[in-house]
Structures are given as C-alpha cells and as structure tokens.
Amino acid sequence: MESVDYLISGEVLISSPDVDPIPRGAVAIRGDTIVAAGPLSELVRRFVAQRTIDRPAGLILPGLINAHTHAAMVLFRGLADDLPLKTWLEDHIFPAEARLTPELVRLGTELACAEMIRCGTTGLVDMYLFEDTVASVIDRVGLRAWLGEGIFDFPSPAFSSGEEALRETERMMEKWRGHPRITITVDPHTPYTCRPELLRRSLEVAEANDALIVIHVAETEWEVEEAMMHHGCSPVRYLDRLSLLGERLLAIHCVNLTEDDISLLAQRKARVVHCPESNLKLGSGIAPVPQLLDAGIIVALGTDGAASNNDLDLLSEMDTAAKLAKGLKRDPTLISASDALSMATTWAARALHREDLGCLRGGARADLVVVDLDQVHLRPCYNPVSLLVYAARSGDVQDVMVAGSMLMEDRRLTTIDEGRLLKDLHKIES
Ligand SMILES: [Zn+2]
Incomplete structure (x- = not known):
C-alpha cells in the first residue's frame, strides 16, 4: 500500500468537464500534488491515507x-x-x-x-x-x-x-x-x-x-x-x-x-x-x-x-x-x-499555460472543491456538470483544497477569521 496525505471521496467525481463523471469517485493527494483520481473502490486498494475525508453526497470537481x-x-x-x-x-x-x-x-x-x-x-x-x-x-x-x-x-x-x-x-x-x-x-x-x-x-x-x-x-x-x-x-x-x-x-x-x-x-x-x-x-x-x-x-x-x-x-x-x-x-x-x-x-x-491545473488526475496540482449535493435544489442528480453550472450556489460548496491544503473544511474557512474580518469591515463603513 502506498502512503498519501489525503484520500477525499464523494458521491461523484468530475475529473475534467470533457470526461464522464465517476460515481463514488475519490482523489489521493500527497503534498501539493494529486497521486491518483478514480473510483474509490480502486483507490482504497492502492493507498493508505493520513487523513480521509468522505462526503457521501459530495460532488468533487477541479477548483x-x-x-x-x-x-x-x-x-x-x-x-x-x-x-x-x-x-x-x-x-x-x-x-x-x-x-x-x-x-x-x-x-x-x-x-x-x-x-x-x-x-x-x-x-x-x-x-x-x-x-x-x-x-x-x-x-x-x-x-x-x-x-x-x-x-x-x-x-x-x-x-x-x-x-x-x-x-x-x-x-x-x-x-x-x-x-x-x-x-x-x-x-x-x-x-x-x-x-x-x-x-x-x-x-x-x-x-x-x-x-x-x-x-x-x-x-x-x-x-x-x-x-x-x-x-x-x-x-x-x-x-x-x-x-x-x-x-x-x-x-x-x-x-x-x-x-x-x-x-x-x-x-x-x-x-x-x-x-x-x-x-x-x-x-x-x-x-x-x-x-x-x-x-x-x-x-x-x-x-x-x-x-x-x-x-x-x-x-x-x-x-x-x-x-x-x-x-x-x-x-x-x-x-x-x-x-x-x-x-x-x-x-x-x-x-495560463498551466496544464497541471484545472483537472483532477495523477500529476496535477491538488486544487479541488467539494459541492454538497444534499440540497433540495440539487436533486435529482442526472448530470453533475449541469447541476453545477445551472443550479448550484456558493452556499453549496463544502470543502476547498489548494495545493494540498484545506482552505475550507465543512464550510469553515481555515485560514481566514471571518468574524474579525467583518468587524474590520464595519470599522471602515462607519
Ligand atoms: Zn477588469
């Protein structure tokens, strides 16, 4: 078994807009790079992860x-x-x-x-x-x-x-x-x-x-x-x-x-x-x-x-x-x-001349997003790309990872103190 930092899995994975979505897909990440993206059943046989994030209703897509x-x-x-x-x-x-x-x-x-x-x-x-x-x-x-x-x-x-x-x-x-x-x-x-x-x-x-x-x-x-x-x-x-x-x-x-x-x-x-x-x-x-x-x-x-x-x-x-x-x-x-x-x-x-971005595949940078599909306006899920473009809203975004670091986890920002930020904003409004 190969060791990775993260294994992130969801209901469905869009690795790239022009490729068929993968049901019950997952992404394995080491450092700032994706090691593999594909069906969860395959990835769990190959990798042991320091951290696993499983979103059973999650749509995983490139950032x-x-x-x-x-x-x-x-x-x-x-x-x-x-x-x-x-x-x-x-x-x-x-x-x-x-x-x-x-x-x-x-x-x-x-x-x-x-x-x-x-x-x-x-x-x-x-x-x-x-x-x-x-x-x-x-x-x-x-x-x-x-x-x-x-x-x-x-x-x-x-x-x-x-x-x-x-x-x-x-x-x-x-x-x-x-x-x-x-x-x-x-x-x-x-x-x-x-x-x-x-x-x-x-x-x-x-x-x-x-x-x-x-x-x-x-x-x-x-x-x-x-x-x-x-x-x-x-x-x-x-x-x-x-x-x-x-x-x-x-x-x-x-x-x-x-x-x-x-x-x-x-x-x-x-x-x-x-x-x-x-x-x-x-x-x-x-x-x-x-x-x-x-x-x-x-x-x-x-x-x-x-x-x-x-x-x-x-x-x-x-x-x-x-x-x-x-x-x-x-x-x-x-x-x-x-x-x-x-x-x-x-x-x-x-x-931007960066072919290592914009898609989820082995060798690409680990910039990804998970959208929570368990919303009344996001069911049923026939076509995840259609849901994303025509129905999803910003409040549906659950997790955001950039270069292998979680910047938002379960809707909580990890690097920005929003309470403090809004207080500072109020100061300049007054
Ligand atoms: Zn401009």
Missing part, C-alpha cells in the same frame, strides 16, 4: 479559476451602479481608489479571498494596486494566484508613473520567484491608458521574465472609436502592431471585435477572458464567445471586480456565460454546461 478580477474592489461593491463605464470609472472608482492605502487593499483582498473560497474558487488572476500587499495576503490565505500591478500613464494611488509601476513589477518578480502558488504578471491597464512606449516596455519586461501580460481590450464601443481615431485601427490590431498579441497575452473582455480582430487573436494564439456579468452590468455588450471558440481561441472566465459585477461568484458566472450565448443567438446548443465549466477550469489552465 475553479477566476481568470480576471480586481479582488480588493470588493471595498467598492455597490458604491456606484447603473452608470456607463467611463463615468463609473472616472467619476466614481478612480476618486475612491485615490484614497486607497496598502492597509485597505489588504482588508479588501482578504474579504475577496473569503468570498471566492466560499464560491469554490481556488485560483485568481488579479490586476490591482499595491499588488505586493495582495501577494502577501494570498501567500498567507493559501489561494493560487497570478498577480500584476496595474500600469498606467498617469500616476496611480500606488505609483507616480507607469515606469515606476513597471519597476515594481520587476521587483515583485524577483521577490516572489519560485513561490509555489504565486506568479507575477505584467498588467498594462488598457491600450488607451498606456502610451505605446509603455506598452512596448511592458512587453520587454514580460519577455525578459517569461511572464504573462494581462490587459483590458475592446471592452466598450467608445474604446474602439478612440483607437480608430488615434491609431486608425481597432484596439486588437493596435496591440498587434506593438507586437503584444501573442501566446503570453490575456486579453480581458474582447466585447467589441471585428471579424478581422477574431482572426488576428486566433492567429497570434492570444487568450481571451470573458467577463459576462461585468460587461452586462456596465452595458458594454456581449463578447462573441461562440465565434471565438470556433476560431480556436482559448477562452477563460472571470468575474472582473466586485464594483462592476457585484460579486465574485464563478458558479453564477458560468450560468450567465452559458445562458447569455444561447439567448443572444436564439440557439440553446451554444455554450453547453460543459463549455462553461471548461472556461472556469481546463481552458483557464490552458490560458
């Missing part, structure tokens, strides 16, 4: 990856709603952010982490300010994360210039290099808030460090008009002219695209992150996800920040992503439940 957020923006949840993006950003969010301090970012990030863990999220791609503070929260809380300091032409509350934010990015890369869960990215905010020179410098830093570039692109019609006026082409083509379009680029939103943009994104193998609820709420439009997938583009899913969503719940985001495409094109076959789950798991992992 969800939120491929775009601004975690600490939970502090601005509901601050300004029902406004156009430009007004919302320039008249409300930027002034509120001007008052941000590392302490507030620490508090907001911890609050966001608690919310995300409760929704079954094990990984996040975060672009924000004072990102080194975000990294220290993530380090302590135990989530997996790709983190980038927001880079702008104008002074941000954290840095007086884009060049300084880039230097901070390089410093963070040195500091966090080799961390098992934290990866630093290069995050120019948008093509219109960064000069061409700053975008070129961002690319240089990314290439020198083999890092991903995260940028908001083609979010609104206004942005496309601006690009046409200033550069004579679409934001996507503009980024291509600057050589930014490529495998290391995570293009966030991609709502307003031409056919030419879609072929260019596909040709250059850029990754797209779909944030449907934020795009709907800001009235930006709807990204052409079925066309992107048809073109062979890898699409991941994100919530965006809680100021434009207004939650960080990937379960409801999957539901929205699936239904939105169907309703828009009057075709219920578009974006299946399995596609929606792929966007939050396997496709997100591919977008």
Whole structure:
C-alpha cells in the first residue's frame, strides 16, 4: 500500500468537464500534488491515507479559476451602479481608489479571498494596486494566484508613473520567484491608458521574465472609436502592431471585435477572458464567445471586480456565460454546461499555460472543491456538470483544497477569521 496525505471521496467525481463523471469517485493527494483520481473502490486498494475525508453526497470537481478580477474592489461593491463605464470609472472608482492605502487593499483582498473560497474558487488572476500587499495576503490565505500591478500613464494611488509601476513589477518578480502558488504578471491597464512606449516596455519586461501580460481590450464601443481615431485601427490590431498579441497575452473582455480582430487573436494564439456579468452590468455588450471558440481561441472566465459585477461568484458566472450565448443567438446548443465549466477550469489552465491545473488526475496540482449535493435544489442528480453550472450556489460548496491544503473544511474557512474580518469591515463603513 502506498502512503498519501489525503484520500477525499464523494458521491461523484468530475475529473475534467470533457470526461464522464465517476460515481463514488475519490482523489489521493500527497503534498501539493494529486497521486491518483478514480473510483474509490480502486483507490482504497492502492493507498493508505493520513487523513480521509468522505462526503457521501459530495460532488468533487477541479477548483475553479477566476481568470480576471480586481479582488480588493470588493471595498467598492455597490458604491456606484447603473452608470456607463467611463463615468463609473472616472467619476466614481478612480476618486475612491485615490484614497486607497496598502492597509485597505489588504482588508479588501482578504474579504475577496473569503468570498471566492466560499464560491469554490481556488485560483485568481488579479490586476490591482499595491499588488505586493495582495501577494502577501494570498501567500498567507493559501489561494493560487497570478498577480500584476496595474500600469498606467498617469500616476496611480500606488505609483507616480507607469515606469515606476513597471519597476515594481520587476521587483515583485524577483521577490516572489519560485513561490509555489504565486506568479507575477505584467498588467498594462488598457491600450488607451498606456502610451505605446509603455506598452512596448511592458512587453520587454514580460519577455525578459517569461511572464504573462494581462490587459483590458475592446471592452466598450467608445474604446474602439478612440483607437480608430488615434491609431486608425481597432484596439486588437493596435496591440498587434506593438507586437503584444501573442501566446503570453490575456486579453480581458474582447466585447467589441471585428471579424478581422477574431482572426488576428486566433492567429497570434492570444487568450481571451470573458467577463459576462461585468460587461452586462456596465452595458458594454456581449463578447462573441461562440465565434471565438470556433476560431480556436482559448477562452477563460472571470468575474472582473466586485464594483462592476457585484460579486465574485464563478458558479453564477458560468450560468450567465452559458445562458447569455444561447439567448443572444436564439440557439440553446451554444455554450453547453460543459463549455462553461471548461472556461472556469481546463481552458483557464490552458490560458495560463498551466496544464497541471484545472483537472483532477495523477500529476496535477491538488486544487479541488467539494459541492454538497444534499440540497433540495440539487436533486435529482442526472448530470453533475449541469447541476453545477445551472443550479448550484456558493452556499453549496463544502470543502476547498489548494495545493494540498484545506482552505475550507465543512464550510469553515481555515485560514481566514471571518468574524474579525467583518468587524474590520464595519470599522471602515462607519
Ligand atoms: Zn477588469
């Protein structure tokens, strides 16, 4: 018998959205890695575990990856709603952010982490300010994360210039290099808030460090008009002219695209992150996800920040992503439940160049979630993927493991003191 740290078993196991679920499945884990995933009857014959967690009504699935957020923006949840993006950003969010301090970012990030863990999220791609503070929260809380300091032409509350934010990015890369869960990215905010020179410098830093570039692109019609006026082409083509379009680029939103943009994104193998609820709420439009997938583009899913969503719940985001495409094109076959789950798991992992994430198999990282199916809204269980995408709610998530450590066990967070966190929140509300 082989010894492992954990044997986690449930009613059913989804090892990957494109593989048949395994009834009475289990996962064996040693350190931060999955040793095997399969039928419990086979695993109990092979492994002896230090700890066994059996959830007879549990649906075990790969941890969800939120491929775009601004975690600490939970502090601005509901601050300004029902406004156009430009007004919302320039008249409300930027002034509120001007008052941000590392302490507030620490508090907001911890609050966001608690919310995300409760929704079954094990990984996040975060672009924000004072990102080194975000990294220290993530380090302590135990989530997996790709983190980038927001880079702008104008002074941000954290840095007086884009060049300084880039230097901070390089410093963070040195500091966090080799961390098992934290990866630093290069995050120019948008093509219109960064000069061409700053975008070129961002690319240089990314290439020198083999890092991903995260940028908001083609979010609104206004942005496309601006690009046409200033550069004579679409934001996507503009980024291509600057050589930014490529495998290391995570293009966030991609709502307003031409056919030419879609072929260019596909040709250059850029990754797209779909944030449907934020795009709907800001009235930006709807990204052409079925066309992107048809073109062979890898699409991941994100919530965006809680100021434009207004939650960080990937379960409801999957539901929205699936239904939105169907309703828009009057075709219920578009974006299946399995596609929606792929966007939050396997496709997100591919977008991040991490094939060891997003699925439960031997050799993959031990990032997993257990959903408690013994709920009136989750029975009967004909198709666990359908239940997860169309019926499950964040309160149904029972356990969350990241890199072999339990961050939530039987609905209790193990690394965050929620009572203390809420008390700290009340202090800033008053
Ligand atoms: Zn965003």
